[in-house]
Amino acid sequence: MTDDLTNRAVEARRALAQALTGTGDLTDPDWRRAFEEVPRHVFVPYFYAPSGERISANDPATQEQWFTAVHEDRSLVTHRTDGAATSSSSQPSLMATMLEALTVVDGLNVLEIGAGTGYNAALLAHRLGDDHVATVDIAEDITGPARERLATAGYRPTVITGDGCLLGFCGRQGPGQIPQLRIDRSFDPLVVGSSPTRSTTRPRPGRVFRAGAAFRAWVILYVS
Structure with a gap:
């Protein structure tokens, strides 16, 4: 991205943070600083329009459309598999609401x-520090680029490729485990449109679930 676009991005992030503050989605000064300083454009170098067209920072024909979109309060499809959307960058106002609902404290x-x-994950790392944040996703073609973009933006939280079910999700019994993490108590994540398989410790969006872990306590933020 050119120096001009980089400078424009700084102002665009501030404008987005101001808009989220104005709507009441962003009230905590620490999270506002995160939204102002974490460059969303680094994490969304391209996205897919509803038509399936790829809107990219590297395409002169779509660059301005891309720049405007990544600094608006809208979700953007970023990964497609066999023509279907399989990953996205969530709407910033929703992210702000969920992050504030965590009521995090230092440490x-x-x-x-x-x-x-x-x-x-970058917003979380900005607020809490790299050593206090881990994120997991199912496929290397998702976690690989995420890891690289986090590093480009200056953040290095733990990024794990794995099935969330191995953490004890999906109604499996017993503790879950994947490399570098151990969760000593499991729960079913909320899946939109599905019926509960168990009634114990089922979180709702924005709610916090604390589980014993190898070190101190992890707060699990489930992003559906």
């Missing part, structure tokens, strides 16, 4: 289920 460790582009 808290956060595990995000659903890395996507890595943008949300």
Whole structure:
């Protein structure tokens, strides 16, 4: 991206943060700073329009459309498999609402289920520090780019390729485990449109679930 676009991005992030503050979605000064300083455009170098057209920063024909979209309060499809949308960058206002609902404090460790582009993990790392954030997603073609973009933006949280079910999700019994993490108590994530398989410790969007872990306590933020 040119220096001109980089400078424009700084102002566009500030404008987005101001808009989210104005709507009441962003009230915490620490999270506002995160939205102002974490460059969403790094995590969304391209996205797919509803028609399936790829809108890219590297395409002169779509660059301005791309720039405008990544600095608006809208979700953007970023990954398609066999023509179907399989990953996206969530709407910033929704992200702000969920992040504030965590009511984090310094020193808290956060595990995000659903890395996507890595943008949300970057916001978490900005607020809490790299060593306090981990994020997991199912496929290397999602986590690989997320890891690279996090590094480009200056963040290095733990990024894991794995099935969230291995953490004890999906109604499986017993503790879940994947490399570098151990969750000593499992719960079913909320899946939109599905019926509960168990009634115990089922979170709703924005709610916090604390589980014993190898070190201190993890707060699980489930991003559907």
